[in-house]
Amino acid sequence: MNEFRTTAVLGAGVIGASWASLFLASGRSVAVYDPDPNAKSTVLEYINNAWLVLQKLGLTENSNQSGSNIEFHTSAADAVAGADFIQESVPERIEIKHAIYREIENALTKDAVIASSASGLTLSEMQSGFKDPSKLVLGHPFNPPHLIPLVEVMGNEKTANGVVEKAEAFYRAIGKVTIRVNKEVPGHVANRLQAAVWRESIHMVASGVASVEDIDTAMWAGPGLRWAAMGPTMLFHLGAGEGGLDEFCQRYSDSFNRWWDDLGTPHLNPQIARQLIAGVEKEANGSSTGELTAKRDEMLTAILCASRQLRDHD
Numbered sequence: 001m002n003e004f005r006t007t008a009v010l011g012a013g014v015i016g017a018s019w020a021s022l023f024l025a026s027g028r029s030v031a032v033y034d035p036d037p038n039a040k041s042t043v044l045e046y047i048n049n050a051w052l053v054l055q056k057l058g059l060t061e062n063s064n065q066s067g068s069n070i071e072f073h074t075s076a077a078d079a080v081a082g083a084d085f086i087q088e089s090v091p092e093r094i095e096i097k098h099a100i101y102r103e104i105e106n107a108l109t110k111d112a113v114i115a116s117s118a119s120g121l122t123l124s125e126m127q128s129g130f131k132d133p134s135k136l137v138l139g140h141p142f143n144p145p146h147l148i149p150l151v152e153v154m155g156n157e158k159t160a161n162g163v164v165e166k167a168e169a170f171y172r173a174i175g176k177v178t179i180r181v182n183k184e185v186p187g188h189v190a191n192r193l194q195a196a197v198w199r200e201s202i203h204m205v206a207s208g209v210a211s212v213e214d215i216d217t218a219m220w221a222g223p224g225l226r227w228a229a230m231g232p233t234m235l236f237h238l239g240a241g242e243g244g245l246d247e248f249c250q251r252y253s254d255s256f257n258r259w260w261d262d263l264g265t266p267h268l269n270p271q272i273a274r275q276l277i278a279g280v281e282k283e284a285n286g287s288s289t290g291e292l293t294a295k296r297d298e299m300l301t302a303i304l305c306a307s308r309q310l311r312d313h314d
Ligand SMILES: NC(=O)c1ccc[n+]([C@@H]2O[C@H](COP(=O)([O-])OP(=O)(O)OC[C@H]3O[C@@H](n4cnc5c(N)ncnc54)[C@H](O)[C@@H]3O)[C@@H](O)[C@H]2O)c1
Pocket: 010, 011, 012, 013, 014, 015, 016, 033, 034, 035, 036, 039, 076, 088, 089, 090, 091, 092, 096, 100, 117, 118, 119, 120, 140, 141, 142, 143
């Protein structure tokens, strides 16, 4: 817990404000840089709202939400000066990422680690913004980072020895679950999984198999609930009794191969988008996105609280 006491958050929008809340909750200091003139008030409001959930999750034990532990800077270089761990969450445009890397490079401390939240850009694309990219890793969260445990971490041959491990240790110390991405692919790991499932959902809507609402229900009331407990391969290991995955593959390989051959490959064009939007509006049944977001976060918090004890005993 002594490592990375001083953090910096570059870009404090949807993702950065959430990271700031979590870093602060862990008792660390947070230096924020965001050029938006309203950033300070929106971040403080975000932290205020997130705090209750963080408390429920037992993630505020080392902090008292002290306002003195967060500072807002007018330059990125000032924000990173003296910071041990820097989380970059500026907009997903390579020229913006590169510009901020150029701005901070000379201000970084010798042992600083900088992690980018980037969802779509690859590590090697981002590395070219640094003269020396050895401190940069991918630290890709899932929205909202203060709630969803997963962080995808990646380094490569240009990353200094031990930097990926340091980033993983930091994330675990603040309650995250990390996975290692070993090879550069668009979307890293978890977004590719989401994309695969959503692709088939869209295909089934477009070809009239079921409604948007029923496909969403099939997910949360079925496999989604199991996937919150364990991943798909482990679940199938349990799907054919004592014979485990070996038995499962023997029994079901023909079925899966047949289903895979039949899966759709839709493209998200305006016409399909309209069909999905009409379906989700029906499913929302008049609830605003604010109300649905609050419900989502309440459910996620309940699941996380209920399963925390079990995970701790793994
Ligand atoms: N939104 C998601 O679901 C999600 C999930 C995981 C990762 N990400 C990644 O996180 C990053 C940020 O995404 P977001 O959704 O928070 O975007 P956002 O637009 O909500 O926030 C970006 C923030 O960066 C600020 N900004 C603009 N230029 C800047 C600069 N030069 N220096 C510092 N700050 C600057 C903006 O004022 C804004 O507050 C992206 O790389 C994105 O791919 C997003």
